[in-house]
Each structure stands twice: as structure tokens, then as C-alpha cells.
Amino acid sequence: MTRDMIDWTMQARVEAFLYEYAASLDEERFDDWITLFDAAGCTYEVLSRENRDLGLPAPIMGCYSYGMVCDRVAMLVKGVLTYRHNHLLRQVGNVRVRGDAGNAGAELSVRAGLVVYQSDEEGVSSLYMVARYEAQLTDIGGSFLIRRMAVAVDSFGIDTMLAVPL
Amino acid sequence: MKQAIDPAWPRDDFSRVPYAVFTDAEIYRLENQRIFRGPVWNYLCHDIELPKTGDFVTTWVGDTHVIVARNGAGLVHAFENSCAHRGAKLTSAVRGNAAHLTCPYHLWTYTLEGDLQGVTFQRGVGGKGGMPACFEKKDHGLNKLRVAIYGGLVFGTFSDHAPPLEEFLGPHSLSQIDRLLVQRKPKVLGYLRQRIPGNWKLYNENVRDPYHGSLLHQFQVSFGLQQPTMRGGIKLDADLKNTWNHSIITEQDAASQKIVAEAYAGTGKFNPDLKMADPALTRVPLDLGDNYKTTILSMFPTLIVAQVDNTYAIRHLRPKGPDLVELHITYLGFESDTPEQTRDKLLTVNFIGPAGYISLEDGEALRLVQQGIRHRRPGGHEVLEMGGVGPIVDTDYLSQEISIRGFWSFYHQIMGLPAAGRAEATP
Ligand code: FES
Ligand SMILES: [Fe+2]
Numbered sequence: 001m002t003r004d005m006i007d008w009t010m011q012a013r014v015e016a017f018l019y020e021y022a023a024s025l026d027e028e029r030f031d032d033w034i035t036l037f038d039a040a041g042c043t044y045e046v047l048s049r050e051n052r053d054l055g056l057p058a059p060i061m062g063c064y065s066y067g068m069v070c071d072r073v074a075m076l077v078k079g080v081l082t083y084r085h086n087h088l089l090r091q092v093g094n095v096r097v098r099g100d101a102g103n104a105g106a107e108l109s110v111r112a113g114l115v116v117y118q119s120d121e122e123g124v125s126s127l128y129m130v131a132r133y134e135a136q137l138t139d140i141g142g143s144f145l146i147r148r149m150a151v152a153v154d155s156f157g158i159d160t161m162l163a164v165p166l
Numbered sequence: 167m168k169q170a171i172d173p174a175w176p177r178d179d180f181s182r183v184p185y186a187v188f189t190d191a192e193i194y195r196l197e198n199q200r201i202f203r204g205p206v207w208n209y210l211c212h213d214i215e216l217p218k219t220g221d222f223v224t225t226w227v228g229d230t231h232v233i234v235a236r237n238g239a240g241l242v243h244a245f246e247n248s249c250a251h252r253g254a255k256l257t258s259a260v261r262g263n264a265a266h267l268t269c270p271y272h273l274w275t276y277t278l279e280g281d282l283q284g285v286t287f288q289r290g291v292g293g294k295g296g297m298p299a300c301f302e303k304k305d306h307g308l309n310k311l312r313v314a315i316y317g318g319l320v321f322g323t324f325s326d327h328a329p330p331l332e333e334f335l336g337p338h339s340l341s342q343i344d345r346l347l348v349q350r351k352p353k354v355l356g357y358l359r360q361r362i363p364g365n366w367k368l369y370n371e372n373v374r375d376p377y378h379g380s381l382l383h384q385f386q387v388s389f390g391l392q393q394p395t396m397r398g399g400i401k402l403d404a405d406l407k408n409t410w411n412h413s414i415i416t417e418q419d420a421a422s423q424k425i426v427a428e429a430y431a432g433t434g435k436f437n438p439d440l441k442m443a444d445p446a447l448t449r450v451p452l453d454l455g456d457n458y459k460t461t462i463l464s465m466f467p468t469l470i471v472a473q474v475d476n477t478y479a480i481r482h483l484r485p486k487g488p489d490l491v492e493l494h495i496t497y498l499g500f501e502s503d504t505p506e507q508t509r510d511k512l513l514t515v516n517f518i519g520p521a522g523y524i525s526l527e528d529g530e531a532l533r534l535v536q537q538g539i540r541h542r543r544p545g546g547h548e549v550l551e552m553g554g555v556g557p558i559v560d561t562d563y564l565s566q567e568i569s570i571r572g573f574w575s576f577y578h579q580i581m582g583l584p585a586a587g588r589a590e591a592t593p
Contacts, residue, residue: 046521050260051356057512058356058497061521064513067444075523078440080384082527157359157492158520161529 007097014097014110017144018133022090022114025165030073033165038138038145039066045149046131046166048156060153060162072165083163086118088128090166108144110135114151116166118159130154131166174545175586180574181555182547185539187577188365194488200581201467202228205328207314207321207335209469209482210234210244212496214318214352215261220278223261226484226492227322232311233257233267234320237278242315244322245280245308256308280308317343318352319469319480335465336404342463345454346473350500355511358495358519364532366468366485369493370573372528373464373472373481374409376400376564377552382531385523388440389448391475396459399562405579406558406572407466413459413564415452447517450476450510453503464569466576474524477514489536493529495519550574555589 017036024033037044046061063069075081092112099108111134118128131153137144151166173184173193187193202208208227211234215223222235224247231247233256247256249269256267256276266283267276275284282303290296311322314331317340321331332340362369372378376398380387398413442448452458453476461473468483477497484492495518499511518525539546553566558575561568578586 048357048359050359054261054357056354056356057508058358058515059512060358060519062512062516065444065446067442068447070443074443075385080388080440081523082382082384082530084530084533157361159361160363160520160533161360161526162521163526 018092043148044069046151089117091115106139108137177589178586179589180571181550185546198228203324205325210320210322220263235278243279244311250306282306317348338401338403338410352498355499356497360493360520362529362532364536366483366491368532371570374569382527383524398564400569401560402572407576409464409569412461415457
């Protein structure tokens with residue numbers, strides 16, 4: 001896509017959507033995060049670059065229905081999982097949008113870069129994750145719904161564990 | 167140089183383990199020498215990862231980086247990933263295919279057996295220079311490992327004194343490898359990697375410790391996958407160093423939930439009313455059809471073959487110093503799987519690995535132990551008394567730490583550590 005083809009309004013709307021996506025996870029507003037997905041059908045996957053490059057299908061995390069996406073965060077909220085409670089900061093950049101602009105129901109294909117920093121209870125921060133978002137969004141006018149979200153992870157040698165979705 | 171430390175082992179039933187073995191740099195150095203380069207068989211890879219001539223993978227044996235390759239005769243060879251000339255790393259690839267291996271520095275070439283094949287300018291240029299006449303290529307191969315394969319699992323040893331592989335693994339290990347990895351031909355569905363900030367032996371303890379299963383992993387209890395009251399047991403293998411632990415599905419004990427509720431009273435951790443929005447994950451049938459809910463086969467020093475529900479995986483420990491271990495998981499399906507069975511395995515992978523509902527906590531547990539023992543007064547010991555002290559024996563129950571003591575008894579012996587004190591006689 002060349003620069004002069006960019007629909008700047010759409011670009012700004014998608015960026016705002018991804019920022020809300022990231023902030024809802026950073027701030028542990030998991031109920032808000034869920035509302036960004038299409039309850040009528042959606043998938044959420046975290047994929048390792050290694051497997052992708054080899055054409056191997058197993059994800060690190062794989063949710064193939066809206067219910068499974070809800071369950072992933074319900075386990076955190078209800079304390080089913082014991083995990084390191086770090087403060088996470090997601091930085092989203094290099095957002096690129098493809099698809100029909102503007103008309104309701106349009107499908108958009110979105111890519112973005114992601115880095116996640118982790119900070120512990122004693123104020124020590126480090127880089128946790130380097131990844132890319134690959135999303136299919138439906139334009140519902142005003143906002144979007146996620147039909148498919150794949151987070152392709154370069155740092156697939158996961159530091160300790162991956163409990164909170166990316 | 168730092169003095170070799172002699173951590174005290176006060177009891178010869180290994181119900182006390184000195185914390186120093188998890189943190190001391192000298193112990194770690196000795197482990198590389200006496201275990202990983204000693205008379206043991208180290209897991210390298212699975213045979214199916216090398217389908218064609220020239221296929222290679224790189225892996226780790228302790229701190230040593232190793233290339234495993236299949237040659238033209240179909241045989242698997244293994245050697246260090248370090249040039250015989252001046253030591254350069256030959257390949258940075260995790261896997262690939264090559265007719266021979268070429269060192270990037272001065273372009274010496276090696277065969278797929280690890281022998282030196284070509285030396286650039288060996289005869290010099292224009293009659294000048296070159297290697298001396300006495301230089302023999304056959305004396306300058308890569309450092310090799312002896313290779314042996316059982317049930318598709320490829321092992322290597324640096325030692326001439328390792329016992330035969332099948333003896334080293336033991337009869338329970340062999341029969342469970344047959345059950346899990348041989349009766350159906352496996353295929354790789356993916357790799358999962360986790361870098362856990364804990365000592366590699368803490369993971370060996372973790373997989374020999376069914377005691378924690380239903381306590382740390384709340385998911386299992388909340389959704390009935392594993393109950394502390396579930397039937398099962400442990401069998402020790404091959405000098406007590408290897409453990410086969412398993413749990414079996416039986417008619418759900420009616421009293422089970424009550425026992426669980428009592429055990430968890432006051433912990434705030436028991437949620438009998440929890441429901442999943444989409445429980446498909448917990449409903450995938452066990453396609454082996456033999457009622458084993460879990461089979462954890464822990465083989466000294468760094469291999470675990472595990473069936474957890476309907477997941478099948480090879481877990482390999484790659485130590486990165488005393489305080490860090492990479493857990494490398496090869497997640498398996500089978501050639502005979504239907505598309506539906508493959509879909510199921512892409513669902514049940516959510517149980518295991520760094521994001522696994524019943525495994526992600528193990529990384530956290532190791533981190534917490536490593537932190538805890540790094541930051542306490544020196545000289546302490548672990549207490550391993552669950553299931554009883556004294557003789558190290560098989561059990562037909564799961565809440566035990568006896569198999570962990572089996573690991574330590576072999577570790578203590580192979581490391582040549584100072585004799586342990588007498589355990590007090592116990593009734
Ligand atoms: S270091 Fe490998 S050829 Fe010189
Ligand atoms: Fe565990």
C-alpha cells in the first residue's frame with residue numbers, strides 16, 4: 001500500500017481500537033477486552049514464529065470460540081491459575097490496515113507490531129515479549145469486532161509462562 | 167579458583183536435599199562434567215525430525231551445543247557444533263538440510279558423520295604455505311557422541327562407560343515408550359519453549375511429584391481432570407533414577423468432592439461451582455482408549471515423555487546455568503490421526519506448555535523455589551517426607567515424594583558427592 005492510498009480516518013479508528021485492546025489487557029479490564037471480540041464467532045491464537053516458519057499447526061494458546069476466549073480470562077479473574085502477577089505494558093506500533101473503507105460490515109485485515117514490558121512488585125522492568133498482531137476485524141460503525149486475532153510471537157522462548165493473553 | 171563445595175547430605179534415604187545443589191556454580195560445572203559428559207544417555211531429538219539424508223537439528227547436552235544429522239546410509243550421527251580448526255560454531259540454524267557442513271570462518275568442511283572432509287588451501291597457494299605434511303584430516307574431526315535409538319527417541323553419550331541404552335532407561339520406561347510413541351507413528355505438531363528461571367533439577371523434582379498436581383494446578387481440580395483421590399501410582403526404574411507415574415480413570419468416587427473440599431478448606435482455592443463457557447477442551451476423548459489419564463515418564467537426566475489427558479509430548483530440559491532452564495516441548499500427533507483428532511490436539515495443547523492450563527504454574531513454582539532458596543540463609547535442606555521416609559519404593563498412591571528421593575539417590579552417586587549421613591530408622 002502506498003502512502004497516498006491510506007484512508008487516514010480508518011487508520012486512526014483502527015489505531016484507537018488496538019490501543020483500547022492493549023489498554024484493556026494492561027489494566028486487567030478483561031470484561032472490556034472480551035467485548036472487543038465477535039460473540040457470534042471468533043478465534044484467538046498465540047503462535048510461535050518457529051512453528052509458523054516450519055508450517056506446524058500447534059499454537060501456544062488457541063481459542064476457537066467466543067466461549068474459549070472468555071474462559072481464558074475467566075481463569076485469571078477467578079484465581080484458577082497461579083501465575084506471576086506482573087504489571088504489563090503493551091506498546092502497539094506499525095499499524096497497517098487493508099480492506100474496504102467505511103461501509104458497515106466491511107472486513108478489515110490489520111497488522112501491527114507489539115512489544116510488552118513487564119514490571120515486578122519491586123519496580124524492576126524488562127522486555128517480556130516481541131510479537132505481531134494479525135487481525136481480521138468487522139467494521140460495525142464507530143468500532144470494530146474481532147473475528148480473528150493471531151499474535152505471532154518472535155520471543156517464543158517464553159519467559160517463565162504466558163498466563164495473560166497478549 | 168573457587169573451592170569445590172561439599173553440601174551436606176544428612177540422610178542416606180535422601181529425604182533431605184541441600185539447597186546448594188540448586189544454586190552453586192561449582193556444582194553446575196561438575197554436573198556438566200560428571201552427568202552430561204558422563205556415563206548417561208542424553209536425549210537429542212526424535213527420529214521423525216530427521217526424515218531425509220542431510221537433515222540435521224541442533225540441540226543441547228548440558229552446556230554443550232550438539233548437531234544431530236542423518237547421513238547417506240540413513241544413520242544418525244551426533245557431534246559438537248564447534249569447528250575442529252579454531253572452534254567456530256558451525257551452524258546457527260535450529261534445523262536444516264545440508265550435503266555437508268561448512269564452517270563459516272575458513273570454510274573447512276565436515277561430513278554428516280562429523281569427519282573433516284576438506285581444508286581450504288591445504289596444499290597452500292602456488293606451492294607456498296598450506297598445512298604441514300603431517301596434518302591428517304582423520305585426526306581433526308568434530309567431537310562426536312555415541313548415538314543409540316529406542317522407540318524413535320535418539321540419545322547420545324560422550325562416555326564409553328554408559329550402560330546399554332535399554333538398561334539405562336529401564337523396563338517400565340521401555341514399555342511406556344512403546345505404548346506412547348511406538349504403537350502409533352508420531353508426527354510433530356509444534357514446538358513449545360519456556361525459559362524458566364529455576365534450576366534444571368527442580369523440574370526433575372516437579373515431574374516426579376504428583377503431590378503438587380491437584381494442589382498447584384487448580385484447573386485440574388476445578389474441572390474434574392485430576393483429583394487428589396484419583397487412583398494411580400509410581401514405579402521406579404533403572405537405579406531409581408527414572409520414574410513412571412500415572413493416574414487412572416475410575417468410577418468417580420462419590421466421596422471425592424467432599425474429601426477435596428475438606429483438604430482445601432480455608433485455602434480459598436476450591437471452586438466447585440466454576441463453569442467453563444466452552445468446555446470442549448475438557449471433553450476431548452482419550453483416543454488411546456486405555457483409561458490412563460496421565461502418564462509421566464521421567465528419565466534421568468533431562469527427558470520426560472508425557473501423556474496428559476489427550477496430549478502427547480516430549481519434554482527436554484536444556485540447562486542454562488544454575489538459575490535457568492529451557493523447557494523444550496515437542497508436541498505430538500500421530501500419522502493415523504483423523505482430521506478431527508488433529509483438531510482436538512490443537513485444542514488440548516491449551517493444557518500444556520507455557521500457556522497451559524495445567525502446566526503454566528510449574529514455571530511459576532520453579533521460579534518461586536529458586537528465588538526462595540537464593541535468598542535464605544545458607545546451608546538449608548529440602549524436606550521430602552510425603553509418602554514416608556526410609557526405603558525408596560514403588561507406591562500405589564499419588565501423594566508422595568518418594569520418587570524424588572529416587573532421583574537424588576542416583577544424582578548423589580553419579581556426582582560422586584560425599585557420603586550421606588545415616589537416615590534415622592523409621593517404623
Ligand atoms: S574456525 Fe572453522 S574453519 Fe577456521
Ligand atoms: Fe505440574
